[in-house]
Amino acid sequence: MEQKHTISVLVNDQPGVLTRVANLMGQRGFNIDSITVGQSEEKGLSRMIIVTSGDEATVEQIVKQFHKLIDVLKVQQLSSGPMVARELALIKVEATASTRAELNLIIDPFRASVVDVGPNSIVVQVTGDTQKIDALIELLTPYGIKELSRTGVTAISRSASLVKA
Amino acid sequence: MSTDTAMVENKKASMPAMGMGEVVTGSEMLLRCLLLEGVEHVFGYPGGAVLPIYDSLYSSQLKHVLTRHEQGAIHAADGYARATGKPGVVIATSGPGATNLVTGIATAQMDSVPLVCITGNVAQSLIGTDAFQEANITGITLPITKHNYFVRNIEDLPRIIKEAFHIATTGRPGPVLIDIPKDVNTAKAPFYYPESVKLRTYNPTVKPNYMQVDKMLKAIAKAKKPVIVTGGGTVTAGAEQELIEFAEKTNIPVITTLMGLAGFPGTHELCIGMPGMHGCYAANQALLNTDLLINIGARFDDRITMGRTKEFAQNAKIVHIDIDPAEIGKNINPYIPIVGDAKTVLATAIPKVQRADSDEWVAQVKAWNQEQPYRYSKSPEGRLKPQRVVEMIYETTAGNAIVTTDVGQHQMWVAQYYKFSAVRSFLSSGGLGTMGFGFPAAIGAQFAYPDRLVISVSGDGGFQMNLQELAIAAAHNLPVKIVILNNNCLGMVRQWQELFYDNRYSHIDLTESVDFVKLAEAYGIKGLRASTEEQAENVWREALNTNGPVLVEFKVEPGENVFPMVAAGNTLDQMVLGDEE
Numbered sequence: 167m168e169q170k171h172t173i174s175v176l177v178n179d180q181p182g183v184l185t186r187v188a189n190l191m192g193q194r195g196f197n198i199d200s201i202t203v204g205q206s207e208e209k210g211l212s213r214m215i216i217v218t219s220g221d222e223a224t225v226e227q228i229v230k231q232f233h234k235l236i237d238v239l240k241v242q243q244l245s246s247g248p249m250v251a252r253e254l255a256l257i258k259v260e261a262t263a264s265t266r267a268e269l270n271l272i273i274d275p276f277r278a279s280v281v282d283v284g285p286n287s288i289v290v291q292v293t294g295d296t297q298k299i300d301a302l303i304e305l306l307t308p309y310g311i312k313e314l315s316r317t318g319v320t321a322i323s324r325s326a327s328l329v330k331a
Numbered sequence: 332m333s334t335d336t337a338m339v340e341n342k343k344a345s346m347p348a349m350g351m352g353e354v355v356t357g358s359e360m361l362l363r364c365l366l367l368e369g370v371e372h373v374f375g376y377p378g379g380a381v382l383p384i385y386d387s388l389y390s391s392q393l394k395h396v397l398t399r400h401e402q403g404a405i406h407a408a409d410g411y412a413r414a415t416g417k418p419g420v421v422i423a424t425s426g427p428g429a430t431n432l433v434t435g436i437a438t439a440q441m442d443s444v445p446l447v448c449i450t451g452n453v454a455q456s457l458i459g460t461d462a463f464q465e466a467n468i469t470g471i472t473l474p475i476t477k478h479n480y481f482v483r484n485i486e487d488l489p490r491i492i493k494e495a496f497h498i499a500t501t502g503r504p505g506p507v508l509i510d511i512p513k514d515v516n517t518a519k520a521p522f523y524y525p526e527s528v529k530l531r532t533y534n535p536t537v538k539p540n541y542m543q544v545d546k547m548l549k550a551i552a553k554a555k556k557p558v559i560v561t562g563g564g565t566v567t568a569g570a571e572q573e574l575i576e577f578a579e580k581t582n583i584p585v586i587t588t589l590m591g592l593a594g595f596p597g598t599h600e601l602c603i604g605m606p607g608m609h610g611c612y613a614a615n616q617a618l619l620n621t622d623l624l625i626n627i628g629a630r631f632d633d634r635i636t637m638g639r640t641k642e643f644a645q646n647a648k649i650v651h652i653d654i655d656p657a658e659i660g661k662n663i664n665p666y667i668p669i670v671g672d673a674k675t676v677l678a679t680a681i682p683k684v685q686r687a688d689s690d691e692w693v694a695q696v697k698a699w700n701q702e703q704p705y706r707y708s709k710s711p712e713g714r715l716k717p718q719r720v721v722e723m724i725y726e727t728t729a730g731n732a733i734v735t736t737d738v739g740q741h742q743m744w745v746a747q748y749y750k751f752s753a754v755r756s757f758l759s760s761g762g763l764g765t766m767g768f769g770f771p772a773a774i775g776a777q778f779a780y781p782d783r784l785v786i787s788v789s790g791d792g793g794f795q796m797n798l799q800e801l802a803i804a805a806a807h808n809l810p811v812k813i814v815i816l817n818n819n820c821l822g823m824v825r826q827w828q829e830l831f832y833d834n835r836y837s838h839i840d841l842t843e844s845v846d847f848v849k850l851a852e853a854y855g856i857k858g859l860r861a862s863t864e865e866q867a868e869n870v871w872r873e874a875l876n877t878n879g880p881v882l883v884e885f886k887v888e889p890g891e892n893v894f895p896m897v898a899a900g901n902t903l904d905q906m907v908l909g910d911e912e
Contacts, residue, residue: 178532182481186473193474223660230657236478236498239532 170199171225172251172321175214175232176206176240183237187214190235196220196228200253200318211239215320244321251321254291255299256281260310261288269309276302287312295319351523357485357516358383361449362391364492367524370420372396372411372778374404378424379464380451383516396778396807399799401428403771405435406797409444410772413758414733415779416569418445418499425451426464429510430471434765436506437475441762442590443567445504447495448476454514455483469510477505485518490525497528502535503655504567535654539671544680546667547625547650552685554623554648556692557583560606560635563590563761564628564653565673571595571754573677574627580681582689584696586614588629589746593757597730597750603696604705607635608897609743612703615895615903617696618644625650628673631662632762633899642902652676703895703908705747710888715867717741717816717887721748723871724786724814732784733776735759737769737793740822743893745788767796770813774800777809784812784875791817791841801854804880812874813856813882815847818889826892851882862886 177183184203191198199217206213218228225243232241244251261269261283269288273280278292292302296319303314355363361384365373374396377385388395398404401423408419419439423432429450439446453462469481478498480491488511495507551557565574574595578585584601587594595602604611606618618624624647629635636643640663651658651665652673659668669676707718721744724734730750735758736742742759751757758776760768773787794815804811821839828836851858857877859870867885874881894909 182469185470189473223664227657227661230660234655234657236530236533 167221168219169221170217170219170245171243172245172249172319173216173218173225173229173232174240174242174244174321174323175216175238177212177214177235178237178239179205179210179212180237183212184214186235186237187216187232190231191216191218191228194227194231196224202318202320204320215244215318217319242323244323248324249321250324251295251319252293253296253299253319254293254317255303256315257290257292257303257306257311258287258313259290259306260286260312262286265309269306272305273302278302352521354519355522356383356387357488357511357518357520358387360485360488360520360522361492361511361516362387362393363522364489364524365393365420366391368492368496369417373420373422374398374408374411374775375422376401376404376424376428378428378451380425380453380513381422381428381516383513384422384449384451395422396774396803398771399802400797401431402435402767403774403797403800403803405432405446405448406438406765406768406771407775407778407800407803408446409435409439409768410735410758410775411779412439412444412446412775413442413772414755414776416567416755418447418496419775420447420449422449423451424464425453425468426466428464429466429468433471433475434763436472436508438760438763438765438768439506440475440477442563442760443504444506445499446506447492447499448506448508450508450510451516452481452510452512455512456514458512469508472508475506476508477503479508479510481510482512482515485515485520488515489523493525494528494530497530498533502533536656536670537654537672537675539652539669539676539679541679543667543669544676545683547669548680548684550623550648550650550667551581551583551625551687554687555689556621557581557623557625557687557689558603558617558621559583559585560588560618560624560626560629561585561591561594562588562627562629563594565591565594566628566755568628568654568673568675569754570627570672570674570677573674573681575599576681577677577684581684581687582693583625583687584617584689584693586617588632588635588761589759590761591629592746593751593754596752598752600697601693603700605746606903607632608637608899609747609893609895610635611700611705611747612895612906612908613696613699615897615906616699619903621647623648623650625652626665627652627677628654630658633662636662637897637899637901637903639900639902706909707891713863714888715862715864715885717818717885717891718744718748719864720814720816720867720885720887721745721788723867724788725749727871727875728784728786730756732756732786733758733773733780735769735773735776735785735787737789737796738764738766738823739790739793740818740826740891740893741788741790741816743823744816766793768793770794771797771800773811773813774803774809777811778807781810785810786812786814788814788816790822791815791819791844791847792821794847795841795844798850801851801856801880801882805855808879810878811880813851813880815882815884817847817884817886818891819844820889822889822891823893829892830896831898847882847884857881858884860884860886
């Protein structure tokens with residue numbers, strides 16, 4: 167059954183590693199919903215979080231193919247266990263003196279915040295899981311979204327299961 | 332900044348002979364490393380960015396073979412590697428030199444051949460400026476190498492070369508490319524060669540899980556119709572002897588894929604033959620009826636499953652032995668997966684394995700082979716049949732020659748009519764299907780084994796893709812026997828156009844080609860020609876008795892098709908056995 171999967175890939179912190187991973191996804195015809203990369207707990211290693219969609223067999227094949235890359239140390243399918251996943255979005259929304267108060271009423275329940283105010287717009291910062299951000303965007307769309315920037319998902323397993331080198 | 336998986340401190344490495352600690356240039360370092368890796372032959376083509384390497388080669392012990400095209404160089408290195416099991420080494424300059432390697436790299440990657448490809452690049456100060464002969468060859472070869480390196484510092488060079496040889500030759504072998512910019516080749520540094528490779532991220536599984544092996548042994552004990560499918564992995568692992576022992580001890584018949592042809596003797600009484608699109612009736616019947624399929628180092632390629640993986644070996648429990656975990660479950664989900672090196676897995680299983688209750692089954696398989704052997708009809712006009720030529724080559728060499736092929740009809744006829752019995756004796760581009768591969772590969776194999784009989788079999792199409800390497804055969808007086816099965820067309824394409832495109836023979840006519848005999852003579856090579864069976868036998872005898880290179884053009888029946896055949900998309904039971912004339 168086709169569903170979303172979140173995969174954590176621990177890689178050598180080297181130039182070109184992201185290209186290798188992304189290229190592999192393209193080469194084998196795997197879908198990339200989002201890909202994020204940053205420092206890990208160990209110097210010299212980076213952690214990539216890849217969200218992809220496909221059936222169980224596909225995701226198993228993705229994990230095995232990643233393992234073949236010389237710069238990949240560890241691959242784990244986070245979404246097969248308990249995990250925390252977060253995304254950050256910055257949303258520039260049209261805002262006039264009359265709509266600002268209304269916008270605040272929408273933003274507050276999402277624990278989002280206004281991080282910049284311009285003459286005709288505000289910038290909203292929101293973090294959370296993908297559905298939460300989708301929901302906020304939907305509510306803000308009628309006001310006019312001028313620009314939108316999302317980071318893609320980063321994730322980590324819950325304390326029960328450590329993903330370490 | 333270090334570019335790669337740096338784990339080895341060069342300076343802590345041991346210092347055997349060869350002037351460790353001596354200050355040398357990057358290109359001198361490179362050549363010293365190659366010698367320390369036991370390299371004897373390198374195949375290559377010089378150019379601006381690798382001038383420092385070629386200057387160092389001028390006074391090196393390494394034997395360099397100057398081909399006439401970089402593609403010839405890499406296929407020769409590939410043939411050398413396939414014939415010996417040692418890594419092939421190729422050197423090319425930057426830009427077009429490097430990109431000319433691409434087909435050869437992809438060929439080696441698809442067939443898991445260990446290659447170390449050294450390319451030059453422009454100086455780092457020019458990288459990214461679209462400088463003359465600049466190409467991002469590490470980017471270009473990312474999907475077709477096992478791993479690749481761009482060397483930024485001369486200090487990293489020995490470690491990278493050590494790692495490259497290690498990665499190319501261990502686990503599932505493959506091509507590794509090292510791109511060296513000109514300034515690294517000319518820079519100087521003290522030379523230290525690391526003693527070992529420490530790659531935290533790369534640890535191929537060689538030894539199998541014993542519980543899984545036990546499960547296989549139990550499955551064998553229960554099976555009534557077991558069959559072994561063996562592929563290139565058996566050859567790569569050097570597991571030929573273990574496979575014979577395993578098959579004999581268990582009494583299980585063996586199907587050899589194209590890549591597995593020389594991995595089990597074609598004359599062995601348990602050998603069924605090749606399966607798949609142009610495989611034999613018995614092999615495909617065996618796949619349709621087996622209750623236990625033990626796959627050793629083959630990857631369920633679509634030329635065998637026909638892409639119909641759900642219908643493939645439907646009645647069988649499948650055991651899949653492969654050193655690459657990603658191959659297991661990629662195309663077919665096995666009942667028992669075993670990750671490990673074919674030789675080690677078989678050696679683990681042999682002491683404990685029992686004979687299967689398979690006498691009836693073995694008799695059945697033999698009966699299928701007798702009922703429907705590979706066959707062809709004689710030409711009523713007495714024209715030469717290509718199958719006859721391959722049979723004749725087999726009869727006169729007793730299956731002991733190293734035979735290389737291109738891709739197409741002749742490749743299939745060699746696979747069908749030549750029974751390979753010597754290890755590493757069939758060199759052919761199985762995965763990528765590269766025309767132009769066979770002849771340069773034969774050159775590489777002949778350099779590796781100057782005293783063995785090496786025969787290159789090509790069609791008139793494929794041969795014209797790398798015929799410039801005739802110069803190498805002539806210059807080194809290599810005794811390679813160059814066979815061209817000339818049907819004046821692209822035979823396999825013609826066959827498909829006949830069968831699936833209503834005889835619309837679009838752009839396959841090669842009648843207006845070269846006079847191959849005169850071409851050979853122009854290169855200073857003996858050229859012979861035959862168009863009847865009698866002539867064929869005579870010229871072939873003459874070729875075998877000639878010292879040095881010979882080109883033999885066999886003018887064969889142009890309308891001949893390869894049978895049996897299972898059309899792409901059909902299942903193995905929909906097999907067309909022959910041309911009913």
